[in-house]
Amino acid sequence: QVQLQESGPGLVKPSQTLSLTCTVSGDSINSAHYYWNWIRQPAGKGLEWVGRTHTSGSTYNPSLKSRVTISVDTSKNQFSLKLNSVTAADTAVYYCASLGTFSIWGQGTMVTVSS
Amino acid sequence: QTVVTQEPSLTVSPGGTVTLTCASSTGAVTNAYYPNWFQQKPGQAPRALIYSTSNKYSWTPARFSGSLLGGKAALTLSGVQPEDEADYYCLLYYGGAQGVFGGGTKVTVL
Numbered sequence: 740q741v742q743l744q745e746s747g748p749g750l751v752k753p754s755q756t757l758s759l760t761c762t763v764s765g766d767s768i769n770s771a772h773y774y775w776n777w778i779r780q781p782a783g784k785g786l787e788w789v790g791r792t793h794t795s796g797s798t799y800n801p802s803l804k805s806r807v808t809i810s811v812d813t814s815k816n817q818f819s820l821k822l823n824s825v826t827a828a829d830t831a832v833y834y835c836a837s838l839g840t841f842s843i844w845g846q847g848t849m850v851t852v853s854s
Numbered sequence: 855q856t857v858v859t860q861e862p863s864l865t866v867s868p869g870g871t872v873t874l875t876c877a878s879s880t881g882a883v884t885n886a887y888y889p890n891w892f893q894q895k896p897g898q899a900p901r902a903l904i905y906s907t908s909n910k911y912s913w914t915p916a917r918f919s920g921s922l923l924g925g926k927a928a929l930t931l932s933g934v935q936p937e938d939e940a941d942y943y944c945l946l947y948y949g950g951a952q953g954v955f956g957g958g959t960k961v962t963v964l
Contacts, residue, residue, distance in 0.1 A: 776953070778900075786892070786900065786943050788953035798951040802855070834899060838890060838945070838953075842902035842911060 741765035741773075743835050743845035751829075751852050757822040761835030761845060768816045769794065776838050777809060777820045779831040780847075787831075791838075792818060825852045856880060858946050860956035865964050866934045874959045875926040876944035882925035883946060889927035890945040891920055893938075894958075900943065904929060931961070939963040 747759035761775070768775070777789040790799035792809045799807050806823045822829060830852045836844040857879040866872040876889060883889060891904040902911060904920035907927065917933045927946070931938055944956040 778955075785941075785958045786894075786945075786955040788945065788955055791951075791953070801952070838902070839888070839905050840909075842905065844899045844901070847899050 741837070741841070741843050743837070743843055745833060745835050745845045745848040747848060747850070749849055749851060751825055751850060752854050753826055753852055754824055757820070757825050757829060757850055757852070759820045759833055759835075759848065759850070760817050761819070763816045763818070767813075768811055768818060769813055772841050773837045774839055775809070775811070775818045776836045778834045778836055779829075780834070781828075781831045789820065789822075789833075827852050856948060856954050858944065858954045858956040860942075860944060860959045862957070863960040863962065865962045866931070868934060868936060868963055870934050871930065871932045872934060872961065873923070874929045874931075874942055874944075874961070875923065876928070876946065876956050877926045878946055880948070883922060883927045885922070886950070887927070887946040887948070888950070889920065889922075891918075891927075891929045892943045892945065894941045894943065903942075934963055936963050 742764045744762045751757045771794050774791050774793045776791040790809050808821045811818045832847040834847045859877045888906050892900040894900040903914050908920040919930050921928050941958045943958045
């Protein structure tokens with residue numbers, strides 16, 4: 740059974756880089772079955788798709804594209820999110836997830852942007 | 855900027871039927887948008903219900919069904935149960951790769 744677990748700092752200062760990691764257990768991150776996504780949700784608001792990566796490449800939310808990178812570390816079976824130049828508007832619960840045919844979600848991790 | 859629109863809220867009686875819709879600002883939603891539907895209860899991570907318009911997961915209750923309806927993606931709940939009270943989100947893919955979530959529909963069972 741495939742499971743996902745997010746990890747990373749819960750507090751990031753404005754203008755710095757938010758870095759999160761999602762550890763995949765139960766299958767290879769290289770499997771073409773999976774599209775690995777990052778999704779976020781500000782408190783009391785809806786879901787926002789941040790981006791995804793797959794063996795065929797990565798795509799990003801156009802509103803975040805200039806600040807976001809999603810990459811894969813096959814040696815650790817992890818994929819990661821980096822979001823540059825953060826502001827308070829980036830404060831949210833961040834989820835890693837596989838979507839589509841194989842849908843698996845992490846439990847989410849709260850990230851607060853504050854000095 | 856692409857906008858995906860859902861009803862903000864809907865109320866349904868126990869045992870009743872309710873249909874949630876998901877519209878795209880770019881025009882009619884088709885299977886090429888691979889509509890996905892998710893359920894989220896307070897304090898929980900979202901749970902997928904439907905992928906690629908109408909495909910269910912092993913855990914999706916039979917009373918949930920997905921379809922295309924009048925140029926929109928639709929999620930129908932038939933024989934609604936109290937535990938179906940939740941927020942529901944649709945997700946559409948543009949160009950097959952770029953996802954956009956709808957704003958969500960709060961379903962109240964009353």
